Amino acid sequence: MISIASRSRWICSRCMRTARTFSPVSLRYLPSALRKYSAEGGQSVEAEADLDKTRNIGIIAHIDAGKTTTTERMLYYSGVTRRIGDVDEGSTVTDFLPAERARGITIQSAAITFHWPPKPSEDHKGPTLEELKAKGLPRSAASHAINLIDTPGHADFTFEVLRSLRILDGAVCILDGVAGVEAQTEKVWHQASTYRIPRIVFVNKLDRDGAAFGRTVQEVGSRLGGWPAVCQIPWFENGYGRFQGIGDALSLQGLFWEEGGDGKKVKVSSLATLEKTDEKFASELKKARVALVELLSEHDDTIVENFLENDEDHLAVKPMEILESLRRCLFDQETRVIPVFAGASFKNIGVQPLLDQVLNLLPSPNERPDPEISIGSTKGGLQSLLKGDLIVQEQESKKLATQKKKKKSVSPYSEAQTAIQKLEGCALAFKVVSDAKRGVLVYVRVYTGSINRNASLFNTALGLSERAPRLLKMYASEAVEVESIPAGHIGVIVGLKYARTGDTLLSYPGNKTTPPEPLNTLQLRPIDIPPPVFFASIEPHSLSEEKNLHDTLALLLREDPSLHVTTDEDSGQTLLSGMGELHLEIARDRLVKDFKAKASMGQIEIGYRECISGTSSAVTKMFDKDIAGRKGKAGCTALVEPFNPDEYNAEQTETSEDLLLDEVRDGNRITIHAPSLISNDQGHHKGPKTSEELLPPHLNTTMVKTSLYNGCLAALARGPKNSFPLHNIHVTLTFDIKTDLFGTETTTSAISAAARLATQSALKEVESTSALMEPLMNVSISVNEESMGAVVHDISSSRGGHIVSLDDDGESSTSTAENNPDLPPIDVSKIYAPPDPLGPSTGSGVAGSNSLNQSRTITAKVPLKEMVGYLKHLRSLTGGRGTFVMSVDRFEKMGSQRERAVLTELRGM
Template sequence: MAKSSPTDDLKQIRNIGVIAHIDAGKTTTTEHLLFYAGAKHKLGGVDEGTTETDYDQEEQERGITIYSACVPFSWLGYTVNLIDTPGHVDFTAEVERSLRVLDGAICVFDGQKGVEAQSETVWRQANKYGVPRIIFVNKMDVVGANFAQTLETVRQRLTPDGATQGRPVPIVIPIGSGSVKDSHTPFKGVIDLIEMKAIYFDPADYGKTMTVEAVPEDHQLEAEDYRTKLFDILSESDDKDLITSALLEGQAPDPAKVRQLVREQTLARRIYPVLAGSGREHIGVQPLLDAVTYYLPSPLDRPPVVGTNPKGKKEEKRKPDPKEPFCGLVFKAVGHPNGNRFFIRVYSGVMKPNMRAFNTGKDVKENIAKIFHVHADPNRGLEEVDAAPAGDIVCVLGLKDSITGDTLCETAHPILLEAITFAEAVVSQSIEPESGADKDKLVNSLALLQLEDPTFKVKVDKDTAQTVMSGMGTLHLEVKRHRLERDFRLKVRVGKPRVSYREMLIGGKTVEVEVDRMGDKQAYANLRVSFTNFKVEKPVIVNNAVGPEALPPLFAAAAERGLIDALQTGELGYPMMNVQATITDAKFDPNLSSEDAFTKAAVQAYREAVEGNIQLMEPIMRVTVTTPNEFVGNITGDLAGRRGVIERQEPLGAGGTFEVEAFVPLRLLFDYADRVRSLSQGRAASGMEPHSYEPAPAEVRREMLGE
């Protein structure tokens, strides 16, 4: 018999994610959250490949998170749906779609390195979706860990204007830093600034046993200073006078009222509560769990989800209320031998087994046979539930037409939620099976990988007939190849990675074309089309500004399809970008005009607009290198030799480590990771992410044309 959903009381639900730069300790932190909550009985280790959320063999072998994983657990009577997300930029789609459906997030920072490149990226993604956050400064036990310096990097690089972007506000501070071997004052516990108590964690049982004591004398002044700053910031927006009067009277505020005020300001994103700890040393994680329940939002605390009614094209809002009409968003698909699994965030109403859900964007109905909660590992059993109310995150099997970003709702109450947008692929690679007999199997396997990953694209090159896969980086494509070999048992050959260029108009152009023949038959279609550039990166858009009296709907649709298809590739065969085509005038003949004639006219208009008017655009990567001071000259010299523009060069804390940031063409970076190791005797680390597209040098175009 199906179990009842544990999410009946929306106030007791926390849908949260763990986000950070690669190797900041997200997965280790997640392991401890699950361990202390009783969701697992033994701590796993990233290095040993035994963590709950890194279930995939590729993740276990590399020691990194690739796929977001959803794990439910309970703490203090709350149900927490926790998603552990990747830190590597190549898997940013996993972070993007997770943040789209989450209510709150834990942002983990390395206590030694502070704000790193990918932590900036995930912070911006969280800003995009208005996600309230708490900050966990991890690795306070490592050499050079500096809580105050990490806070300062957050202020400078993530919240430079605290009045409008929120401020990081410590509510827990560390007692010491560094390890017993390397520090006279090693990290050994934390101070709760609200209760003004020191908390210590017993290493004998992996930190499960906590001891609460008075604040040590040698940390009393520091704790009082941080506590005063906390109350100063909170009292600036204490509209309900929860603590201000007590402070003016020289009294200690009620801790419950302080927590209430911290919660209100966290939900408003005026502040980001900051805690400290070490996953590796089992210190400070239970206060983090408490903070999740105290300060992060329930589904009821988030604004109503906004969508469009497809009938009237009007904006509609749905509250997180089981009494509202059902709507949900498919945010993840996972291939499985027993039926593909689709993860859905329910935003309003109740999704029930055996219901027919309407996919608004596809205009089709999907059968919801059963509903499940699922563990991190897709190969483990599913827990069937008899309903999924608003605020829940669930899994259904075997949807026929739905993909990531699709809306499901009640047929009688249609709504189309905003789809999830993903970054464009920047690296491509040809792929073919070693055996011709596996050709169809490869096609089907690649289609499944595309279903799972919206940033992974596959197409057949029209000139070479090669199958080309595209992704966010070389690691991204390498992981896909390994999955084909391991999970689908395919032997494949791949070509060298190559840059995914784009094409763009040099300038706007208006053309008028007329078609008077189709083959040996008379025909007629007349179009005037205005082609313009966007100033910001956007996909191709086609508009029709002509009324039905001048261009009947069937002919208009044919012309629009023709323009859309033509604009998919430019003169050199790469996708067009930043182009808007608008039909501004048209003429037709009721006897000679046809859909085919208007499609032909649209293609002809495109050809005239792009002739001699195309520029090649190349992807520019944002490269960050963390390096000891003595190698900074080597690093910056090499970046300059790669036509890199140095954007920033600054010290990280007091440990003699520098971070260099530069913008570099992707085509000059394929050997970069190995080169950085060589230039720094293996002591520097690098990362990169797509930044923008810029006009490629003339020699790149000449090389492509064989000139």
């Protein structure tokens, strides 16, 4: 690390600021400040709608890192609860589902609202941020509203984490101080990076035997791909005894918690006091401050100016100046600076300072980038839409009317501008929960305007309107009714019948149920749902229970779109598919115990796929039957061929005049051509225009495209040889209105049926080239050094997998998590980390590794079939200490011998 003093002196010296040095702890921990936040004031809180003093944050981490335990302490210290809940006792606020309390894990993301610091009174607004800045005080000196989401850590519930991350403004990543950076931590960290969410790290469980803060800090650099800015260091009794507190490198203070207390009383010691009572710890705290200022100087010129103003004294730089520098670096993700804090939530140590830094460092909704949206075929930001810029782009990319319609006095642009001005609110439904008492709860994040009670909400995904009879502010399983949910806030709508996870809801005034074009096509960023790899049959106990079962499954799918329900055409069985064994077990518990469905679930099976290696001819099929007593007639032509997703590039796809759709879904590519229906536009614009006058009055281009698409998907759901869903298939459909359209006899159902028949017939032609595919999993196994040999041998010999890498958690020299070729790699040797009590130091205070207790990570690719029930076997190999996570890498074609063995097993022969 280049020292600040050695940098060039071209930076001008500025006048010293009058802002005084603050003590972030001394402002906080007063007994009178801790009083219960009254839920009765929920409506007045909404009326304030002060976004600058609002934080929408999430808790993300590997399973069993202490997310729920930390959340419980936050609620206790903020005054929301009067007692601290315990995960082992099943008494936590956020884990309120019976299955969560029974298993001791988080299954469903829980949203909860509280204030930090607690408000002295409900009508007390407190100082503004401008007033705090003028006094030289941090943001944490004023009460903020925190909307917190506690997310699951188990790999089976990755989708639950994804749908929560997309609506957050910041996140706290919790690490287990004993296990360090684990596999699932890397995964959720990468997911948060895709949404560019600023994150701070809290190293938890430092009270446990084997905890190594220094080693964990190193892993933040080596495995998460960032520069750890150590803001706090652990304080051990006599240097190696009980974990008793933390040293704050920002304020140069020691924070001491008494053993066995509830954590409310914090003893604050200045650096001068520490030098008298614990000289070694004081020395390390000064090293941490020097390292922190030096790190920030590499990325922020302002902190260099502050350093020079203070006579090049690292300890004299004011805490407010360091906080602002940290904030600037955190918001600029190219700097890759990661603030790191320390504590032990179970022992009630370090949670209040963590809450302070959530307010000081993480952004408010006003400070986040413009949310990404799509409107028609145009993508951009929400604010660009509200200003009218996106409408101009949309008009340039697609003409909304024919020459006859252009004679109207009001232009489509004017209508769109008027519609935007009337827009009252835009929200994203990021989660749907079926509550036994309240019914269906739809969790929403409001991005602009507000959602008011009894407002009419237009669902742009489903194309229908619903009314919002009740609005709630959630406190986990408890709720307070409110009149409106303003922009930047998270709330719940009760009583919506159709809204699903990922739907965009618009609040639009007037009696007109549908907003004008193109506002009715507005979509906030959708979620990509990973393909399910496990399935099990669901059977009702009697025929009379069948309808109730299907209604219950529909509720379950609204809750969790990563579940899939299909019907086997041969056996008539209802099949439920999910992301893992635990995922399906939880779904069964929800069906049977929570929804009281009288049904049984069969044995969990693996979802195989089929592929083809040959190309069919163009097969034309005509559908000519009565559908529900109405004449239906339509034709379609299909051609199927193999598809390689790795070689596909959507941007380089050839375009043609008659192209209606070209989309990749679930590993298959679907291309739809419509000759005579799509024609070139005249003039400067290169894109296509629709000729709606060529179609009968009851059809339009969108309906034709959707019907063809759905018919093709139905055919791909069942392979020609073994009836498994098809994978890596390219289907080209052709619908020519001259030969395939028959006036009023051609309905959407007939078009869909014709597309399905044509695709099935084309697949039948290449049935002989069909082969079975199985899911190949990315598996990350964490074991100690002693057990590594046995685990590697078991994976490579007994389970048919191959080892990708063997990583020593403490010795990686470059980032393995987010390697960006445009950015230099993280040099672990330059990372400051305090020495661990039981580990030798390896230069510059970086913690060294231990011997056989050293954690190692094995990365392998293994067929899913071999990983069913693997956890019990792994625990027997590692003495109960091994853990693993896995995710789908791809579907891989089986060899003929393995295919015969699998089919023999499936058929019970």
